[in-house]
Amino acid sequence: MSIVHLNTAGAGLMSTATLNAIQRFTSIEARIGSYETELAYEELLNVDLYRVAAGLLNAQPSDIGFFSSATEAWTSILSKLNFPRGKRVWVSASEYAANLIFFNYLKLSRDLRVEVIPTTATSPLDLDWVQRNLDEDVFLVSVSHLPSCCGVINPVEALGALLKDSSALYVVDACQSLGQLPLDVRDIHCDVLTGAGRKFLCGPRGSGIAYVSPRLLGQLELNFADLHAASTDGQVNRIEVSSARVLEIAEKSFSALVGLHTAMREYAEVGAAVNTEPYALLVQELRRLPQVQLLCEPFEQTGTVSFVPRNSSAKVFVSLARELGLNLWAGTAAHTPLLLKDLGATHFVRASVGRQVTLAQVEQALVTLRSL
CATH class of the missing domain: 3.90.1150.10 (Aspartate Aminotransferase, domain 1)
Incomplete structure (x- = not known):
């Protein structure tokens, strides 16, 4: 059947090419060792992986970080942000429940006012409402580009155009749109964009991508950085905060990233021709x-x-x-x-x-x- x-x-x-890339990497690991295989793939894992992802989003490779899922990327980044007490956070009606759970915790700990951007009869975002109500009290705006429940498209570019000259940080959850719709972080004017490798990119499970703007990276309060981006003499930490990689964990599924690399390249070849x-x-x-x-x-x-x-x-x-x-x-x-x-x-x-x-x-x- x-x-x-x-x-x-x-x-x-996953495509045959993506599956073969994962199996090839795992086979080499089993034969010569995991660390040794990582070294053999150093150019792909440390350079080309970031270049390809940046190309999909019209970003710089230094703005890209990799995680085990889109949810891990989203929560890892936002949990390092200092939310001023009593400020307003706007969310879309399309917001994924895990994102709402995060903000509900902040309502308790930081007295945040979480407000839902209204919908209209024909649009999931009332942009006129945004324009009327946007002020310095709005600290962050979070929008799920496409919701988990259906194919509704939130107008993230139009919203970004309204937010770009404000102080509000702009976060886009592109879990369902990455690999399906063209995404340009410069057109969206967002500070964070997160996506999953396993969905419309058709990559492996256990892979997630994040774009982090230099503006937001400079505002994050790092309570941890792994050895690939930090060092310590036992008393004082020295952390290199020059790229989004500082947010990654050094130990990750490299076979998944190798598969994701192939899946991203395949999507880049078809892009808008889907x-x-x-x-x-x-x-x-x-x-x-x-x-x-x-x-x-x-x-x-x-x-x-x-x-x-x-x-x-x-x-x-x-x-x-x-x-x-x-x-x-x-x-x-x-x-x-x-x-x-x-x-x-x-x-x-x-x-x-x-x-x-x-x-x-x-x-x-x-x-x-x-x-x-």
């Missing part, structure tokens, strides 16, 4: 099915479409689909609580189309979806 994978928003399918027809067909045909209710219909979306089945639970629906060779995902409102709270959708089915998915595969998936 051929499997159609419509769960790229969870994890994309075929959007399979996704458009899927959405078009799902709209025709009376047994499902699509989520977030008024907003522009890409890559992911989510729906509530009317005659079964999301979990049962996804389980039946998997038995028939179709990978979907049963999501809950807990992952994106703000966006879904007014829709009354506690559970939903998420279908996400990676760049390898063909029109023929979507047609095959639609046969299964209609049967269910």
